[in-house]
Amino acid sequence: MDEESITNKQEVRSLLQKMRDGAIKELSPTVDPKQGLIYPEAEAELKENVQSTLDAIHREGLFLKEQKGNVTACKKCGGTSFMIMYRCPNCNSLSLRKGLVIQHLTCGYTELESVFAENNYICPKCKKRLRALGVDYVKPGIQYVCNECGNITQSPTILLQCWICGELQTIEEANYVEINKYRLDHTKRDLLAKVTFNLAPIVQRVSALGWVAKKGYKLRGKSGVEHTFTLALWPYEYGSKGTPDVVVEIHLGVVEEVQVLSLYAKAIDTEIRNVILAAVPAVSDKAKALAKYYKINIVEAEDTEVLIEKLALAIEDIIKKLLVS
């Protein structure tokens, strides 16, 4: 993996970690009339350049991609909501009549059937009466007649006007966007090991102490908001449901006060007493002071392997204290 790799970005690693832990199963987009394609889970991590980042991760081999469809998006603003209009391909007029067309073979005159009907089926051009379908006239089907230039066509130009920004564009000018779903390619073990950490050793060590650990655990707080923790732990006898006794949040990147505050709020909302905040590569001094005040345990290490080792020790420490009390 070279220095240009997209996986050097912390937010990308954080997304991949959540996918590896199962907190995010897949990245499936929704089509928004205003914003076009949106990937809510990826956006929560990546904030910007979501589509190009997902494409880059896919190019590096970490994602499996599956196309679910496509959508046409405004060339100017990316919106997917349009007013659709037909335009004369000859003179660009938007004044067109649509209907069944008759071509008078005798003189070649072509007009809507309704015009011939109003004229008692006497050709407006050569003034001869139409006699028999297929003999002196044919009906080439439903067509569009331009009121400006008289051009008749079966396929007028399709013009799209964006409801969001008003931009006029043909279908060819608008953006064709693939709707793709992404999943982590778990078979790329070596690649994944470089950018995410493996929580399996912790789960094993915890289970040796008679505890159970779940990755990417989701829990609804008193506020009704759902929170996700990197790891949640319970003594076996309580099963692995409801409020865990211990939770761990792993942060890739330097932890600042805001991450401590956010974790504290999650702990209050879910009424979890034992909270560990683990970070690669470090926790700022201010964040450490805040964590101490809120009784949040801090574990930090420069690389993920060392972090996992330190974290396992910290968890074992808390479990032993809980067993004593």
Ligand SMILES: [Zn+2]
């Ligand atoms: Zn637009």
Ligand SMILES: [Zn+2]
């Ligand atoms: Zn005629």
Ligand SMILES: [Zn+2]
């Ligand atoms: Zn025309």
